[in-house]
Amino acid sequence: MTFKLIATATLVAALGMGTAFATGTKDEREALMKKIGGAMGQLSAITKDEKPYDAAVVKTALTTISESIKAFPDQFPAGSEKNSPAASPKIWENMADFKAKADKLHTDAEGLLAQLPADKAAVGAAMKTLGADCGTCHQAYRLKVD
Ligand code: HEC
Numbered sequence: 001m002t003f004k005l006i007a008t009a010t011l012v013a014a015l016g017m018g019t020a021f022a023t024g025t026k027d028e029r030e031a032l033m034k035k036i037g038g039a040m041g042q043l044s045a046i047t048k049d050e051k052p053y054d055a056a057v058v059k060t061a062l063t064t065i066s067e068s069i070k071a072f073p074d075q076f077p078a079g080s081e082k083n084s085p086a087a088s089p090k091i092w093e094n095m096a097d098f099k100a101k102a103d104k105l106h107t108d109a110e111g112l113l114a115q116l117p118a119d120k121a122a123v124g125a126a127m128k129t130l131g132a133d134c135g136t137c138h139q140a141y142r143l144k145v146d
Contacts, residue, residue: 024075026084032068032075039064040130047124058117065130066109073099085145098141105133 039061045051046058076091076098091098108129117123 024077024080024083029072029075029084029087032072035068036065036134039068040127040134043123043127043130046120047127049120053120053123055116055118058123059113062109062113062116062126066106066113069102069105069109073102086143088141088143091141094140098137101133101137101140105130105137108133 042051042057042061046053051057073095076087076095078092081087081089081092112126112129117126
């Protein structure tokens with residue numbers, strides 16, 4: 001009986017520690033990706049002539065992408081594998097590659113900020129560069145859930 005109690009207490013403590021270290025939740029992950037998706041939407045509105053070219057909008061969108069993707073890999077700490085069904089278990093098996101793919105998007109967004117796309121055509125070219133980064137990571141690490 002005593003042994004059972006101690007075993008239970010140890011188990012509870014271990015579980016408690018696990019959750020304390022796990023900061024990455026589905027909500028945090030989705031919020032960052034939604035921000036990135038929204039920023040891409042703003043760029044796409046320019047290329048589709050729904051909005052006129054506006055350097056300030058382009059700059060804000062690229063900044064949002066850059067900052068959000070930088071924070072993104074931190075949302076996948078060890079032990080948070082089951083937090084969202086759309087996050088592939090492969091993320092934790094290939095963390096270095098996952099981070100490299102996030103880095104690639106971050107670097108590309110920073111490069112575009114340094115040389116801001118100056119017209120609609122340049123925004124279109126920028127979207128191609130960024131979109132390829134989204135696709136590469138999603139293909140490898142985002143699972144389809146409905
Ligand atoms: C480093 C990898 C990586 C990159 C780069 C990346 N994504 Fe994602 N994205 C993910 C993962 C993983 C998920 C699933 C997240 C989850 O639900 O836990 C996701 C989910 C999403 C979602 C769905 C969010 C929701 O509400 O469920 C959107 C929208 C999205 N990404 C847009 C983008 C766009 C646009 C880009 C490029 C500009 C991009 N992502 C780049 C990994 C990435």
